[in-house]
Each structure stands twice: as structure tokens, then as C-alpha cells.
Amino acid sequence: MAELTYRDAVARGIAQEMARDPDVVFLGEDIGKPGGVFKATVGLYEQFGPLRVRDTPISEQAILGAAMGAAMTGLKPIAEIMFSDFLAVCFDYIANEIPKTRYMSNGQLKCPLVVRTANGAGSRFGAQHSQSVENWAMMIPGLKVVAPSTPRDVIGLLAAAVRDPDPVIFFEHKSLYATKGEVEDGEIVDTLGTAKILRPGAHATILALALMVPRALAAAERLSAEFGIEAEVIDLRSLVPLDTRTILGSVSRTHRLFTVEENPRLCGWGAEIVSIVADEGFYDLDGPPVRITTPHIPLPAADVLEDMVLPTVERIVDRVRKSLEA
Amino acid sequence: MAELTYRDAVARGIAQEMARDPDVVFLGEDIGKPGGVFKATVGLYEQFGPLRVRDTPISEQAILGAAMGAAMTGLKPIAEIMFSDFLAVCFDYIANEIPKTRYMSNGQLKCPLVVRTANGAGSRFGAQHSQSVENWAMMIPGLKVVAPSTPRDVIGLLAAAVRDPDPVIFFEHKSLYATKGEVEDGEIVDTLGTAKILRPGAHATILALALMVPRALAAAERLSAEFGIEAEVIDLRSLVPLDTRTILGSVSRTHRLFTVEENPRLCGWGAEIVSIVADEGFYDLDGPPVRITTPHIPLPAADVLEDMVLPTVERIVDRVRKSLEA
Amino acid sequence: MAKKPRAAGKLPNDDIGQATRLALYRSQQVLRVAEQRAFDLFLQNLVKGTSHLSLGQEAIAAGFALAMQPGDLSFCTYRGHAHTLARGVPVEKVLGELMQRDNGLMRGKGGSMHLTSAEHGVMGSYAIIGAHLPIACGAAWRAQYRGDKDVSVCFFGDGTTNIGAFHEALNFAAIWKLPVVFVCENNLYMEYTPIGDVTAVEHPAADRASAYGLPRIIIDGNDADAVFRTAGAAFARARAGEGPSLIECMTYRHSGHSRADPAKYRPEGELERWKERDPIKIYRERLTQFGIADATIARIDAEVLAEVDAATEACKAAPMPTEEILFTDVYADGGWAWRN
Amino acid sequence: MAKKPRAAGKLPNDDIGQATRLALYRSQQVLRVAEQRAFDLFLQNLVKGTSHLSLGQEAIAAGFALAMQPGDLSFCTYRGHAHTLARGVPVEKVLGELMQRDNGLMRGKGGSMHLTSAEHGVMGSYAIIGAHLPIACGAAWRAQYRGDKDVSVCFFGDGTTNIGAFHEALNFAAIWKLPVVFVCENNLYMEYTPIGDVTAVEHPAADRASAYGLPRIIIDGNDADAVFRTAGAAFARARAGEGPSLIECMTYRHSGHSRADPAKYRPEGELERWKERDPIKIYRERLTQFGIADATIARIDAEVLAEVDAATEACKAAPMPTEEILFTDVYADGGWAWRN
């Protein structure tokens, strides 16, 4: 057992998999000698050398294309796209190439690769470096989509992603890199598609992802302490595969659903889940399912402004309380 | 009054706006002399000349970037992206540049442009040329998103889009190009953000877009004729702005909601609308809102297979009937 | 035109052995007849969706494929029938896919634009312009990393040289010295627009080679011998660890861009002039020049026709794909489940 | 290095008038002092988010800006403070944005990476590598279409030459003969990786100019006179309808890539060697050489310092942006409503 930052967990997770399997290779901008702009890959270059940890030019299409070609022919590449906003400059690979190749070839081709990317707000970087774009990946058939909230999950889910025979988009949260958590020694491998009930509760189900998980937990604490409302908090951990069993099971017990989404509202993961629960769990619901999201606007840069737009503990508490009291 | 194809309506709509305003310019691949690969822009080159109707290289980023720069500095460009799937190769402009510029500059910069693109299945083109990707645009704050289903709406909404001071992504449906409709003479200008109730009904609300509109209408006919179920069919026409007033109003009368979406399921427009109605119209709903979508898979090429995946009249009838009978 | 120095005293093209020469002819003839058949079947409404023929460009596909070794990998575009067939994929498998039948290469799931036959080294056909250039780099990276000796060969058109992915891939391949060969088939047109109208240089690929530290190579893409020779040199360079090549092959497509295109945008006489330089015509003359009897040629032609006829009949008799395969192979577990 | 032929008998740089010379010096000094101040404020935790300084690269910003006419348009990157200031935007407006105050250029909504001042012709700073090259083409297209005489000037780094949008924009500008000037500031590094490690040619911009039919231009980016002269020639070419230019300016950044970067990846002595060629040092010597008194220089320095001091105080006193502006200017109606 050791305390580890989320940032160091990334490096440890990659190292664990590279040490295990020589087919795992890693490429991206400034990931090698410099250890990554978020310092999340420090030491890998030294440990695995320049042939397995390769700095690239600023050519995101080439990065993902190369990862895909290598994956198709036998390697298990991990590609870093520095900020998740930059998925837009290589989106053809995310939307059209990587996810569709297996299907179009009727199973002849495969794409076992991981795209790691730093997602989310909190660093005051403004509208083009702070987005939460999990839905950009979730909406594409053929991808798997993962977003850990703790150092332990970073390692376990990254390992699961690398070992997965399908392409996985792995969203790391910029504002979690500095957070710490207990991590056991030795190999850690988790399972994709399993949500975690972090806090049981009978009155409401709160679904959260990544940075929103600690906020949902804090909100649940306050709801309990101040209002006697016991919220069940679920960390989704992966959006595809989606653990609808755990979600629907929880709603069948609590009868109320809340999503806490960092993304701007329209077509976020919460919309999809609400539509599933509203359909399949309709008669379990005692009141309207409520989405707590960043408003549907580009993100402002200024710290005071950025702090106003993301869902806060206060907003979560408020919405849940008002909704349950209504 | 004249009968016009959806295809010819595109050319008439563009011509109407170019004739009105010399700042309207048009660029794209093979749109000029050749009249477009869908023959939707025939005659424009002859009418407006090579300075206003410009063929470009295969450089989608340059096309959208140039449209943006021209729009920022005074023109009103219409840019064609030949197939909507190709929005992925220029997605940075769709997701990060065009929609965020006004906000980031605190209103100093503007982007009044239209991106026209051929969307949707039915041509047996396979997974990379048949997608319905309205949600790729809908999820991005700062864009407006339009998808007409009739020749008249093509003209009216295209004119509204060109005159709109904000960027509009305009989805034309490939499988509607050959369809015909009555169109009045003279200038036609419609209003963005207004859904149309095409058929009133008391038992269920069916929301549809583009190619799914005629299918929803046909399904409603059969539901009425064969099962005495009166479905209200609403053509959304624009996803942003979204006419939630019309949608919520309808559900408050019919108490049941169905969406007919051509997109693969996850994070489609229907998810967003269901999440809105489930929240704000929860107590109006007498039963689960149901989404009828293309399954969450890449699209197959073969005609027999493609015909199996898109929502059909039969599937719509079936789902609505079973759901109302449950 | 960059030409290999010729050994003194030899005839032009004497470096091509007789067996190779016959194989090059047969291959070109298979492509020609199979694609003409595809066009006939389209007129009979038996080929569905779109399709993009390489009629007139056969020498490139045949020349490169014949120079490849079995482990080498082809990355094609939507205009990929010829390259797929040239690697030895049975005509029936290709026609079946074009006819969207269950006997097609991908059982109708991919369609004419995405022909794939992994067992023949055809690692997919890509329908979004430029996308496969970086992908070919990735496959080449794997070969380099593992010490495998195979080469990735990536085919694309003149119009593809103006999209961003072209630039990223070429630079990437050059700096990593990847064993990849980029083959630009310059057929003078994109869809309906002449490449010269939208490109800043005369030779859209070759005139940019120097931007990636690569030599400028332009060859006659209608001469299968020239293609074969150039391919061999580029493959040798790749296998020797000397890095990528970029080869611009001058050619012309006899048909429209796709089945929907009557190609009316071409200036009068252009097609006729290029038909004078039809690669198969050129190559028949070459065979004769090297002493191959008319009867031999006729026999090959007959064999090819019989093969295509048989494939056509098999395809016509083949069933349509059925619903089960709709939901297979989205994910590696064989299915499409995105939820539990 | 491409140099304009010098008129016989003249001193080097004699073509630059005295008023221009003083303006170039003052401008460089404003950039230097304002950015040093930004760094100090960062150390005091008053500059928030990220920021990217141009310390050491001032000659490029000053030289180009001074050669521009009022209607000309600048397109900058995240490393855009210098280019914004050089167009005459008040220091307070820039520092205010870096400090994320209500007095900033965009009242804190954009941040340091997106500096925009439309009234000064600064049409935005773009933080996604390469995105603004096509955008600059579009603005130039408008000028060409309307017969306006303004030029679009697009600044970017060496690392930007390897992304697809660079290639698309250059070809586009060349074929349409757009009045746009592309300025590559080659400071030898991307973020932390030397450009030479990931680029197939020595000069990432200039060695690719021929791929777009453009001349190869490399200049000393630390000599404001050379920059000013080259800019003027390129602008004249653009205004004359002769099309785009691509100019590679050799330079060096004295600080790290961004505020988070101590720049430990640089080989020992490299920074020191480049500081010998500090553009401001060079230019002070130039002033002296052309007979400008030390007192004059000292007076300019004092004026600049006073301006930056005053701006600093104004920013420290400025309020934070308030909630109302969060929801303004998403759409042209002033608001953010995506529904009725």
C-alpha cells in the first residue's frame, strides 16, 4: 500500500503494462524525454527507451493513424493526445477509422489501442483546453470509453484498457492529476464496464464521472448531514461499456436519478442515461430525473468565471434537495 | 407554386441568397463547374461566376477555416462539406474554432456562416459515407443546427441560416435529394428554432428529423388506420435552437413521447430531448418515453443490411403500438 | 522522369524477366476484365451503392503488387478493386462485395469502398481522403519495431496530396525512416475537378517530396515495367532500413470518377489521347516485342475471361447477407453490446 | 539568409529611417518589459492559468507590426502577447486579461491564449496548433474578393509546420493567390522537444515553401531591421495581388515554453549563446551605431517602464469579472439560449 498521485498512477499503469508485454508501445508529443506536459509519464522513456516511448511531431492525425496501423498489425499502442480538446484535429480516426475497421472488414481487422488524453476544466486554460468531451467518444459505435476518478482506478482501468482487444478512449482529468489516493502494491487490473457504488443511500441516485465524483460524494455528505437525505453515489468509471445494471438497480431502490456532468449540457452522457432510465426504469421513478451539468456555453478562462460554471457541491446539494422536496 | 426536388431546392435557396446579398459566397469541392457531386448546386457557377462559387482542393480544414476567416471579416460564406462524415476531418473548426470565437473574444468577433453537408443513409455507401451526425454539431455550444425534410424547408431554412448572424450547420439528407414537394414562387425565408406539427394527434407525440419525418408520418397513418392510435408527428427542423415549447406542449396533450432517430443510439438528439421532457414534463408522461433509433453499430453497406438498421415505418408502428398497449 | 540507369547494350525493359512479363500482363488483364464486368453488372443493377473503377490505371496496381512479397501490406482507397485483385484476391470475393452478397470479402458489411483481405495483405480500403497514409505508417512502424521485413504500400490519388493527413504522414514516415512506400496515382482529376486547378505545383506528390527530404520520383504509370522496376527499388530501400519513398505515377482513368459520373468535364480528345497509351495496349505490344506469341496472349485472355465469368455466375447465385451478421464484429467479443 | 540587395555605398540597415528605427526600438522594449512584468506577476500569483512569453522573440513581433498598415489583420497563437501589444493594444488590456480581470481585452473570457482586439486588427489568438492558418486565408480571401487592400498576417511556430492545417492553408493561399503572409517563428523548440528531432528538413517552413510554389525565405528573426524589411516586401507583394509569402524567422525564446516550464531540456550554454544575440541588445547597439544618444534610449526605456507600471497598478486595482458576462456572447443576440 502506498499513497500515489493520480499523475504518478498514469506512469505506473503504463509501466506495468509495458513491462508485461513488449508489444505495448507509447507515442505522443513531449511524452518521452520530457515526461509529458502534465508530468504524467515521467520515467517511462528512461525505463523503456526511445523505441517504445516515442516523441512525435505535432501531428495528431499521424499519431492516431500510426497507432491504428500498428494496432492492426500486432502492437498494442498507447497514444497520448495532450488535451482532449485536440481530439477534434484527429477526429476522423476517433469517429470513422479506428471504431469502424473491425465491423467494415467483417472481423478481419482489429484495433486494440488506447488513446489517453487530458480532459476537463479547472486549470483556467479557457475554451479550447478545458473541455469535457467524453460524449465525443461515447456517441461513436465501436469505441470503449473510460474515465477514472482515483489513482487506483487509473492503474486498474488503464491496464484493462491496454489488455482490451478493442479501442479505448481513456480520459484522464487534468484537475485530478495532483490528487492522491491509496494504491496497493503489485499488479492491478480492473474490469471495464463496471460502475462503483461509492456510497449507498436510499433516497436518490447520483451518477458522476471523473472530477465530478468527489463533488458528488461531498454533496452526498452534506445532504446527509444537513438534510437527512441519503444519496447513493455511483462512479460510472466507464461509459462504454455502460453498467446499466448497476444504474437501473440503484434507481429501483432510490426512485430518483441525478446526473452530475462536467460537459456542456446538450447530448452529454447524462442525457443518454436518463433516456435509458426513463424508458426502462420509468415506473421506478418517483420524480423527474435531473441533470446537473455545466451550462451549454464555451468555457471562460478566468478563475472566478470558471468556478461559476462547473457543477459545484453547493449546486448539487441544492438541486437534489429542492427536487426531493418538490 | 411549382413542384421542386429537395436537390433543386438547395440550388434555389443558395441562388436566392446570393442574388440578394453580394457578401454571400460559396465554396467547396466540385461545387462549381461540376455542380456538386449530388448535383445540388447546378447552375450557381454559371449564374454567379468563379469568384463567388469557388471549387477548392480536397482540404476540408482549409475550406472551413477560410469560411471562418471570411465570415469574421465581413462575408457570409456558405461552405460545403461533401458528406457529413467528413466533418470529422475538419472537426476542430466545428468544435473549437467557429463556435467559440464570439464567446472567447467577448463579442468582438463573429462567425456568420453556413456549413452545408449531405447527411444520412440510404445510398448503400457504407460506414464512412452514410452517417447521421447531427449530434456531432448539437453537442457543441455556439452552433446552430438545422435539418430540413422538405424542399420548401430547404429553401426557407437555408435562407434563414444564411441570414443568421451565427454559424449554422445545415444537414441535407442524401436520401431526400430526389424527393419532390410543392414550393411557392418568390422569396422564401423561414425561422430557425421552430418545429412543425405535421399531424395532430392525441395519443402520442412522435418527434422526427429529416428522412425520419416521412417515415414517422407514414407510421402515424398506419397507427391511425389500423389501430386507432392518433399520433402527433412533429418535424423538429432545427435542433439548435430547439423548440422545446412545441415539444413539451405536445407531450402535455398526448402524455407519451417517441423519438425517431436515424443516428446510432448513444447521445443522439433524442437522448437530450427525452432528458428535457423527463425532467420538465415528468408529470405529463403516462408511460416511458421511447427512442427508436438506428442500433449503436457502424452502418453496413449492403442494401439488404442497410434497410434492416434504420428505423422503418414498421418498427415505428410496432414500438408505438406495443408501448401504448403495455 | 526518374529512370534507373540501363545496362549497356540491352533493350529497354530487358531487365524484366519473361515470367514476370507474363504475370504482369495477366494481372492487368484480370483487373481490366473484372472491372469492366463490374461496370456491366452495375448497368444491370446488380452492383449496388457506389463504385470507383481503375480502368486505365491497371499498370500501377499490377506493377506494385507483383513486386510485393507475401507479407507486404497494401493500403488502398475506395478506388481499390484493382489493388485488391492484384494481390491475388479471388475475383468472386471482390465482385461479391460489389454486388453486396454474402460471398463478398466482407459479406456486404464494408462495400466496394472498403475492400479488405487481411490474408492477402490487403489491410483495408479507406474512403476518407488521406486517412490511410498515417495508418500505413503505423503498420510500417510495427515492422520496424519488430524487425519484420515487410513493407507497407499506400496507394492514393493526386487529389489526396492536398489534405492535411498527407503532410503529417510523409513527415512522420521520413523522420522515423519507416518502411512505407507512398504511391500517388496521378490521374489528373479529383472527382470532377482537374488537379491542376487546385494545386500549387505541377506534380502534386513529386514536387513536394523535398519537403520531407525525399527524392522526386515521377514515372509513367501506364507502363507496367516501369512501375514494377520502381516498386522494386523502393521496396529494397524500405527493407534496407533506408526509409520511405514517394512515387508519383502519371496515368488516366478511362471511366468517370464513380458510377454516377459520365465525366463530361474532360476536354474533347483527352480520353482518346490517353487511350492511345492504354496500359494493356502498351503491354500487349511489349509482349509481342519480346517474342511472345499471339496465341499465348489469346490463351491468357481466355483464361481470365473464364475466371471472371465463373466469378460472375457464382456471385449471381450467391445469397444476400442475412440479419445475424448485422450485429457481429462491432467489438472483439464478436458482438455489439455497449451495455450490460 | 535571403537579403535584399544593398544600394552601393550605403551602410547596412541604412534603408531604415530614423523614426522607424526609434519606433522599432520602443516597440521591442514595450514587449520585453510588459512580458517580464507578466512573469513577475505570475510569481506573485496574480497571472492565472497558463501564459506563453515571447522574451527573445520581440524583433519579429515589432518588425512585422511596424510594417503593417492600420487595416492589416494579425492572427496570433497562444504565444500572442507580443503580437497583440505590437499592434498598439494598451498594456493594461493585455495584462488585465492575463490577470483574468474585468479590464482585460476579453474581460477574462478568453484568457492569455486567446488575446483579441478587433479594433487594432488583432483578429484573435488561436491555441490549437495550426488552426489559424486557414482562418487567415479566409480573411485574405475577403480582402481579395472585395478589393480591399489589407493583408492578413499569420504568426506561428516551427512546430506548427508539421500539422495538417499548415499544408492545407499554404496550398490554398498559393492557388488562390491570397494576400496573406505566413510568418514562422523558428525558436528551435516545440514545447519541450527540439524541432529538429521531429522534422524531415532543416528549415521546417522555408524548406517546404517550394511545395507551394513559394520562394524560400529565411531571415534573422532577432534583427528587427531585417524583419521590418522582409515584412514590407511581403506586404507589397500581397497588396499587388502577387499572392502569399512564407517567411521563416530564426529566433530563440529566453524563457520556458509556458509558465510551467523551467526549460531544462536545453543543452548547456545554448541560452547564453542566444542571449548574446538578444534582439534588444542588438538593437540598442544599432541605435548607437546610427548616432542616437544614450539619453534618448534611456528616455524611451523610462517611458516604457512608466507605461507598464501604470498598467500594472490599473490591473491590480481592477475588479474581477462578474457572473453576468458568463452568459453573454455565445450567440449574436447577446445571450446563450439554445432553446425557447
Ligand SMILES: Cc1ncc(C[n+]2csc(CCOP(=O)(O)OP(=O)(O)O)c2C)c(N)n1
Ligand atoms: C476527406 C474527404 N473529402 C472528400 C472526399 C470525397 N472524394 C472522394 S474521392 C475524391 C477525389 C479524390 O481524388 P484523387 O485523390 O485524385 O483520387 P482518384 O479518385 O482520382 O483516384 C473526393 C473529393 C472524401 N472521400 N474524403
Ligand SMILES: Cc1ncc(C[n+]2csc(CCOP(=O)(O)OP(=O)(O)O)c2C)c(N)n1
Ligand atoms: C493541435 C495541437 N496539438 C498540440 C498542442 C499543444 N501545444 C501547444 S504549444 C505546442 C508547441 C508549439 O510549438 P511551435 O509551433 O514551435 O510554437 P512555439 O510554442 O515554439 O511558439 C504544443 C505541442 C496544441 N495546442 N494544439
Ligand SMILES: [Mg+2]
Ligand atoms: Mg485523381
Ligand SMILES: [Mg+2]
Ligand atoms: Mg517553436
